[in-house]
Amino acid sequence: MPRVENVVEGVAETRAGLPRGFSQELDHVSNQRPEDDSHLAEKIRGAGNDGDSTRASDTRSPQATPPPKAIPRKPGRLPAGEWPELTSDGPPSFGNWLKAAREGRGLSQDKLAIRIGRPGSGSYIGQMERTGNVTDAMAQRLFDALDAPEDVRAAVLQRYQRAPVRHLRVLDFPDPTPHRTPNSWFREARVKQELSQAELASRAGVSKSGYAMRERAAKFDNPRGESAIGLEYARKLLRGLEAPEHVTVAVTDKFFPGAVSEK
The missing domain is CATH 1.10.260 (434 Repressor (Amino-terminal Domain))
Structure with missing residues (x-):
């Protein structure tokens, strides 16, 4: 058993230079039987396995990815394809509908005026929104500028029961x-x-x-x-x-x- 003998010899050589109490500990180690070496090895391997199990138990499942935040719309802005409701709770007049539709498309009064071919006439758009007093021809120009589909145009005109306007000769x-x-x-x-x-x-x-x-x-x-x-x-x-x-x-x-x- 050369390995144990080497250990014993090493203990004997270093005993004199150790503090009190350490020599007794060395005697205990030197008196261990050879088969105890394998016992210690088993303990070491077991300790390693315990550490692996501990690490495995500490492994946390990845957190779920939070859903993306919705991008807020500007006040009054409507999604594409949607128009102000024509219910009893909707705009009470054509002028109110016009304002809601304009804001729903994200247009200022000046930009809508440009679209109907009257740049610099934002106040004119404001006047129509306040009074709702527009000719049939102007109503169609406004619908065109807002890109309103035919079914929306017909529903708006029917909802507000606009009487035909006499065209000037x-x-x-x-x-x-x-x-x-x-x-x-x-x-x-x-x-x-x-x-x-x-x-x-x-x-x-x-x-x-x-x-x-x-x-x-x-x-x-x-x-x-x-x-x-x-x-x-x-x-x-x-x-x-x-x-x-x-x-x-x-x-x-x-x-x-x-x-x-x-x-």
């Missing part, structure tokens, strides 16, 4: 040549269209009192200040009258020479 517009001011021309044009001052102001998106003041100034040869009708104000009135292009050009050339007419 080209022959109803007066010739601007004999008029000295735009004030007098717009007054005559309004009368020919059988519109009240309030109706034209609503169509044009201007205040009723402001328009009435300008009509009263039609008796003057050169209205000034707030009584005057400038180019931008005239363009609003022309849109409210649904003036065709050649009428718009004639009025612009007559009263605002050098200005570029809107197309």
